[in-house]
Amino acid sequence: MDYATLLQILDSTLRLGTPLLLACLAGLYSERSGIFDIGLEGKMLMAGMASGAVAALSGSVWVGLLAGIGASMMLALIHGLASITFRGNQLISGVALNFVASGATVLIAQSLFQQGGRTPSLTGAARFTPIELPFAETLRAIPGFGPFYAEVLSGHSVLVYVALAAVPGTWWLLYRTRFGLRLRAVGENPESVDTAGVSVLRLRYTAVLITGVLCGLAGAYMATGLQAGFGREMTAGRGYIALAALIFAKWRPWSALWATMLFGFLQALALRPDVLERTVGFPVPVSALDALPYILTVIVLAGFVGRAIPPRAGGQPYVKER
Amino acid sequence: MDKLPRWADLVLVPLISLALAAAISALVILAIGGDPVEAVTIMVNGALGSPYGWGYTLYYATSFIFTGLGVAVAYHAGQFNIGGEGQAQLGGLGVALVCLAAPWPHWSLALPAAILGAGVFGAAWAAVPAWLAAKRGSHIVITTIMFNYIAAALIVYLLVEVLRPAGQMDPATARFPAGASLPTFGEIPGLAAIFSKNVPANVTFFVAVFACWAVWLLLWRSRLGYEIRAFGKSEPAARYAGISPTKMIMVSMLISGGLSGMMAINNVMGEAERLLQNSAEGAGFIGIAVALMGRNHPVGIFLAAILFGFLYQGGAELGLWTTIPIELRLLLQGLVILFTGALDTMVRMMLAPFFRARRAA
Numbered sequence: 001m002d003y004a005t006l007l008q009i010l011d012s013t014l015r016l017g018t019p020l021l022l023a024c025l026a027g028l029y030s031e032r033s034g035i036f037d038i039g040l041e042g043k044m045l046m047a048g049m050a051s052g053a054v055a056a057l058s059g060s061v062w063v064g065l066l067a068g069i070g071a072s073m074m075l076a077l078i079h080g081l082a083s084i085t086f087r088g089n090q091l092i093s094g095v096a097l098n099f100v101a102s103g104a105t106v107l108i109a110q111s112l113f114q115q116g117g118r119t120p121s122l123t124g125a126a127r128f129t130p131i132e133l134p135f136a137e138t139l140r141a142i143p144g145f146g147p148f149y150a151e152v153l154s155g156h157s158v159l160v161y162v163a164l165a166a167v168p169g170t171w172w173l174l175y176r177t178r179f180g181l182r183l184r185a186v187g188e189n190p191e192s193v194d195t196a197g198v199s200v201l202r203l204r205y206t207a208v209l210i211t212g213v214l215c216g217l218a219g220a221y222m223a224t225g226l227q228a229g230f231g232r233e234m235t236a237g238r239g240y241i242a243l244a245a246l247i248f249a250k251w252r253p254w255s256a257l258w259a260t261m262l263f264g265f266l267q268a269l270a271l272r273p274d275v276l277e278r279t280v281g282f283p284v285p286v287s288a289l290d291a292l293p294y295i296l297t298v299i300v301l302a303g304f305v306g307r308a309i310p311p312r313a314g315g316q317p318y319v320k321e322r
Numbered sequence: 323m324d325k326l327p328r329w330a331d332l333v334l335v336p337l338i339s340l341a342l343a344a345a346i347s348a349l350v351i352l353a354i355g356g357d358p359v360e361a362v363t364i365m366v367n368g369a370l371g372s373p374y375g376w377g378y379t380l381y382y383a384t385s386f387i388f389t390g391l392g393v394a395v396a397y398h399a400g401q402f403n404i405g406g407e408g409q410a411q412l413g414g415l416g417v418a419l420v421c422l423a424a425p426w427p428h429w430s431l432a433l434p435a436a437i438l439g440a441g442v443f444g445a446a447w448a449a450v451p452a453w454l455a456a457k458r459g460s461h462i463v464i465t466t467i468m469f470n471y472i473a474a475a476l477i478v479y480l481l482v483e484v485l486r487p488a489g490q491m492d493p494a495t496a497r498f499p500a501g502a503s504l505p506t507f508g509e510i511p512g513l514a515a516i517f518s519k520n521v522p523a524n525v526t527f528f529v530a531v532f533a534c535w536a537v538w539l540l541l542w543r544s545r546l547g548y549e550i551r552a553f554g555k556s557e558p559a560a561r562y563a564g565i566s567p568t569k570m571i572m573v574s575m576l577i578s579g580g581l582s583g584m585m586a587i588n589n590v591m592g593e594a595e596r597l598l599q600n601s602a603e604g605a606g607f608i609g610i611a612v613a614l615m616g617r618n619h620p621v622g623i624f625l626a627a628i629l630f631g632f633l634y635q636g637g638a639e640l641g642l643w644t645t646i647p648i649e650l651r652l653l654l655q656g657l658v659i660l661f662t663g664a665l666d667t668m669v670r671m672m673l674a675p676f677f678r679a680r681r682a683a
Binding site: 038078081082083086087088089090091092093095096097098099100101102103104106107108110111117232237240243244247285287288290291294295297298301302303310 | 350353354355402404450451454458459460461463464465467468469471472475476478479482483607610614645646647649650651652653654655656657659660663664665666667668671
């Protein structure tokens with residue numbers, strides 16, 4: 001594989017890894033607060049539909065983005081209601097909301113546009129356009145780094161850079177602020193947080209809503225950045241891959257970046273079977289590449305590559321002592 | 323919180339959950355410009371109004387009984403098996419291999435072999451997540467979801483590269499021999515008077531009813547079932563009583579996967595008569611709704627499976643005759659799972675005042 005091809009693949013890696021990264025960070029907030037969220041997939045799907053539909057109707061991608069975030073937060077709120085207020089089964093709630101999302105998105109898109117559950121193709125201001133980073137063309141002359149900067153880092157939509165910025169942002173919030181300390185504590189030992197006089201409910205609702213915002217960004221990016229419109233089931237299991245990346249990353253923001261980019265790389269490779277065949281010397285079935293992120297996750301979960309220990313209070317509803 | 327009487331917990335809570343899910347769906351139908359009353363009429367007429375409709379309703383119900391029982395057995399051991407979909411697809415592979423292995427002379431010989439094939443392949447697909455959960459502490463929910471995706475990729479690979487007969491374009495196996503064709507309700511003496519020949523419901527329905535009874539026998543009338551339920555209620559207590567956690571997780575998940583896999587004799591052997599991509603068509607996931615709705619008891623699962631068979635067939639009719647997309651049934655399915663599985667405390671809280679008032683009076 002020559003350098004130019006590698007750069008092409010890395011460019012796709014960043015594009016395909018971005019929704020995974022946003023969803024993975026989304027899951028990080030929820031799970032760090034002790035709320036399992038299988039419903040990342042559904043929230044992304046809902047956000048994709050809402051942003052695609054509203055961007056098409058209003059002609060503005062920013063209004064679409066807001067709609068996507070709003071739709072995702074609504075599902076997040078229902079998940080919070082079920083798992084925090086009514087102390088229901090968090091796994092079942094997530095699974096249920098995924099079904100609700102896959103049904104509702106097609107229903108709404110179909111009734112709005114009659115295009116078989118799709119939203120119309122977006123053009124112009126209704127879509128996120130690529131941003132050229134400063135000096136991309138000037139620096140291109142530098143061997144090695146120059147083309148990397150111009151080809152891979154430059155020329156993505158704004159949400160890609162938002163996602164990348166969210167990694168240090170999350171790290172700072174989690175490890176350098178009071179909110180972050182409390183968030184981590186409430187996922188490990190909610191009793192201690194409660195004893196300190198901090199509301200467990202409020203912390204967990206905040207975390208779940210942040211999850212909604214980030215999933216909204218992920219879904220909006222899918223429908224208005226990566227592709228030009230929403231299509232049924234367009235997330236295609238990305239919510240689950242993000243969940244896998246989260247475990248792979250052991251619930252840490254920087255590791256989440258590497259894990260999602262690894263899975264993004266695998267997805268990018270699956271798009272270029274010709275390159276892969278030239279590199280390894282024999283044809284690799286595309287299905288094998290499709291399955292690879294899931295197989296990797298199983299291996300990671302089994303603890304063969306370092307142990308992934310989830311937040312201790314994850315999945316357990318908190319019952320305040322009376 | 324007040325405890326509800328047992329009958330209310332078993333009957334009223336699922337029914338109210340269903341009513342809530344139906345009410346929200348009706349609102350959604352209104353919102354997208356449909357007519358809920360017309361929708362219900364079409365669903366009832368299409369699914370229950372004719373022997374033809376019943377033929378489809380019972381066909382879907384047969385699949386859902388198997389996957390529902392699968393979820394329930396694992397649930398009693400405290401394991402949440404979301405992998406029914408993948409296990410059912412692998413079960414389909416088992417059925418296909420058995421049916422294509424020999425020129426079966428008669429379906430009565432092919433059926434037991436296919437049941438075995440489906441069960442073994444389904445169980446095998448559940449075995450890896452189960453072993454990882456028991457021995458390595460992997461999260462069974464995530465692992466089984468991952469195995470759904472791996473199963474889909476594996477089946478696509480096998481159909482495209484290995485099992486597809488030469489010269490055939492679409493990724494599917496060859497047609498099964500005529501001797502492996504299961505009699506439909508239209509071909510069974512007695513039932514043939516009611517059902518026409520082209521309904522998909524077939525003899526597998528009776529296998530499913532038998533499976534309900536067998537699961538009841540296993541869970542409530544056998545030593546193993548007692549151990550499974552004890553383990554599911556409290557792992558430390560079960561461990562103290564000398565019940566091996568590894569054995570319980572493995573056994574319950576193998577039975578669960580086997581049951582989900584057996585669904586394939588209904589759709590792969592009984593209907594399609596060859597293995598296609600995505601053969602389970604989401605029935606593995608509906609098993610979750612069916613088990614929750616049926617309160618994880620075979621009788622409840624049987625009734626819930628018929629209900630979902632009705633919703634499934636009725637939803638298809640809606641897609642056919644109205645502008646309401648077929649995906650309405652996904653929404654309804656999600657809402658039923660949400661209300662029965664995650665918001666059940668809310669439903670109980672809603673009911674509690676009524677029973678308190680009556681006791682006070």
